Amino acid sequence: AQKITQTQPGMFVQEKEAVTLDCTYDTSDPSYGLFWYKQPSSGEMIFLIYQGSYDQQNATEGRYSLNFQKARKSANLVISASQLGDSAMYFCAMRDARGTDKLIFGTGTRLQVFP
Amino acid sequence: NAGVTQTPKFQVLKTGQSMTLQCAQDMNHNSMYWYRQDPGMGLRLIYYSASEGTTDKGEVPNGYNVSRLNKREFSLRLESAAPSQTSVYFCASSDRDRTGELFFGEGSRLTVL
Numbered sequence: 001a002q003k004i005t006q007t008q009p010g011m012f013v014q015e016k017e018a019v020t021l022d023c024t025y026d027t028s029d030p031s032y033g034l035f036w037y038k039q040p041s042s043g044e045m046i047f048l049i050y051q052g053s054y055d056q057q058n059a060t061e062g063r064y065s066l067n068f069q070k071a072r073k074s075a076n077l078v079i080s081a082s083q084l085g086d087s088a089m090y091f092c093a094m095r096d097a098r099g100t101d102k103l104i105f106g107t108g109t110r111l112q113v114f115p
Numbered sequence: 116n117a118g119v120t121q122t123p124k125f126q127v128l129k130t131g132q133s134m135t136l137q138c139a140q141d142m143n144h145n146s147m148y149w150y151r152q153d154p155g156m157g158l159r160l161i162y163y164s165a166s167e168g169t170t171d172k173g174e175v176p177n178g179y180n181v182s183r184l185n186k187r188e189f190s191l192r193l194e195s196a197a198p199s200q201t202s203v204y205f206c207a208s209s210d211r212d213r214t215g216e217l218f219f220g221e222g223s224r225l226t227v228l
Contacts, residue, residue, distance in 0.1 A: 006157075033215055045205065045219035052214070091157060095215055101146045101165035102173065103209070103217060107157035 138206030
């Protein structure tokens with residue numbers, strides 16, 4: 001069965017520093033997709049970045065990059081040059097391709113950026 | 116750009132009452148989802164629908180029913196609400212022909228007394 005694990009309930013980072021949010025996953029399907037979402041205190045869900053299991057390169061979107069280590073089944077989110085506005089909940093999610101369209105989420109990591 | 120619209124935004128129910136959460140998307144997506152979000156639990160999938168006319172159970176389907184009325188609309192029904200169903204509910208849709216990222220509604224906060 002699919003499983004997504006985020007082991008860091010909370011993280012602190014100083015403004016302008018980089019931070020890594022951990023995500024590990026488990027699936028028996030060789031074809032899958034990994035996603036990261038941000039949820040600010042206002043509550044909306046904001047898509048950040050996507051990584052396909054067959055993608056050769058790690059995904060990057062602006063200050064966000066995904067450190068994809070397939071053998072370790074990890075998909076960590078790296079935020080460079082943190083900003084105060086990065087303070088939010090961050091969720092890792094996975095969809096596999098076994099003929100279903102299920103997309104499941106981890107329990108999230110609360111990131112707090114301090115000046 | 117409406118995207119995903121869900122109603123109502125807030126609702127208070129008494130135990131045993133029923134209600135339906137409505138969701139509509141205008142992006143012509145095939146897939147639609149209902150999640151609930153509880154503190155410390157992340158988002159848990161209740162039901163999803165890969166296409167019009169099909170629905171499947173997610174991680175926590177008990178106590179809920181869904182209807183995929185047409186391609187645009189996917190409703191979630193609580194037949195007999197329980198305090199354990201107090202939560203924030205999110206509807207989402209996706210286009211699997213691309214990356215399959217989810218587009219979320221704004222959420223519906225439901226309190227069952």
